[in-house]
Amino acid sequence: MTQNDSEATPVRVxxxxxxxxxxxxxPRYRPFCSRRCAxxxxxRWMTGTYRVETEETGDPDEKE
Ligand SMILES: [Zn+2]
Known part of the structure; x- marks a missing residue:
């Protein structure tokens, strides 16, 4: 195995x-550019999935 190749290999990333x-x-935020975009x-997809649960768990009338 050639260890040198690992760094010389052109990365498409x-x-x-x-x-x-x-x-x-x-790279640290792959596949995004930053944590914000991640x-x-x-x-985006959490709102789609969570929506069902949020509506049932949400208590709009409850006050603190
Ligand atoms: Zn971005």
Whole structure:
């Protein structure tokens, strides 16, 4: 095995773009460019999934 190849290999990750804003992807936040965009995407599908539960658990009349 050649260890040198791991760093010399052209990585296509650089071509990846954030699906939210189109900025270059940051490896630590893959597949997004930042944590904010990751949150945005997470929030998108969470609202779709959570909606059912939120409506049943929500107590609009309850006061603190
Ligand atoms: Zn982004």
């Amino acid at each position: 650089t071509l990846a773009k954030c699906p939210i804003c189109g900025e270059p992807v940051e 949150d945005v995407d997470l929030g």
